[in-house]
Amino acid sequence: MGRRGIMSDQLKEEIAKELGFYDTVKEEGWGGIKARDAGNMVKRAIEIAEQNMQQGGRP
Numbered sequence: 001m002g003r004r005g006i007m008s009d010q011l012k013e014e015i016a017k018e019l020g021f022y023d024t025v026k027e028e029g030w031g032g033i034k035a036r037d038a039g040n041m042v043k044r045a046i047e048i049a050e051q052n053m054q055q056g057g058r059p
Helices: 009-019 022-028 035-054
Strands: none
Touching: 009 022, 009 035
């Protein structure tokens, strides 16, 4: 089994759309995004996870 990221592809795509760089991902792949966009994506994923935990979801 290969290593998989913690974030699902679907979640990553949703966050990329929300943050406005999904077009870049479609055209160039995940390697085409800026480091700042990648950092913002991680921050957003953490916010979503924290909200889910506060709402009684599983960590």
